Amino acid sequence: MAQVSMTVNGTPVSGEVEGRTLLSTFLRDTLELTGTHVGCDTGQCGACTIHVNGASVKSCNMFALEADGAAVTTIEGMANADGSLGTIQQAFQDHHGLQCGFCTPGMVMTAAALLEENPKPTEAEIRSYLSGNLCRCTGYHNIVKAILAASGQEVAKEFAA
Ligand code: FES
Ligand code: FES
Numbered sequence: 001m002a003q004v005s006m007t008v009n010g011t012p013v014s015g016e017v018e019g020r021t022l023l024s025t026f027l028r029d030t031l032e033l034t035g036t037h038v039g040c041d042t043g044q045c046g047a048c049t050i051h052v053n054g055a056s057v058k059s060c061n062m063f064a065l066e067a068d069g070a071a072v073t074t075i076e077g078m079a080n081a082d083g084s085l086g087t088i089q090q091a092f093q094d095h096h097g098l099q100c101g102f103c104t105p106g107m108v109m110t111a112a113a114l115l116e117e118n119p120k121p122t123e124a125e126i127r128s129y130l131s132g133n134l135c136r137c138t139g140y141h142n143i144v145k146a147i148l149a150a151s152g153q154e155v156a157k158e159f160a161a
Helices: 021-031 089-092 105-119 121-130 141-150
Strands: 003-007 011-018 048-053 055-058 071-073
Touching: 003 055, 011 021, 021 048, 048 105, 055 105, 089 105, 089 141, 105 121, 121 141
Parallel strands: 003 071
Antiparallel strands: 003 011, 048 055, 048 071
């Protein structure tokens, strides 16, 4: 076992982990931040996406010890200070960007990374950026609409639900 320390959603945290403990496991089981979902544990679905030092990362693809000293943001850190939904979260709600919601935390975190890099992405750029995130429910149209809306862009009529 080894000690690991990091900042998660602005709060310093630490814990004991094994060398093999995944960052997703540390977040969910040790810190009880269960908003980060685990859909595959093999780096394919994107449900576990978080930000590490500002970069979008699949937390099942990283050991907790690799995040020692890092600044981590999870879906729990995406709400406004008063607890209301953040801009991207609200857009997902407004545009019906989720059904079961299992993929949603990862989608929101990936969308946030995209909008940080590219504040006004095209539909094609959004679809390309989301290629590492799988949704089993929505067919993606409403997710793309939500991200367009979150970026302050018009959602094209032919896109309307
Ligand atoms: S749980 Fe990490 S990519 Fe699927
Ligand atoms: S909303 Fe169900 S997996 Fe995406």
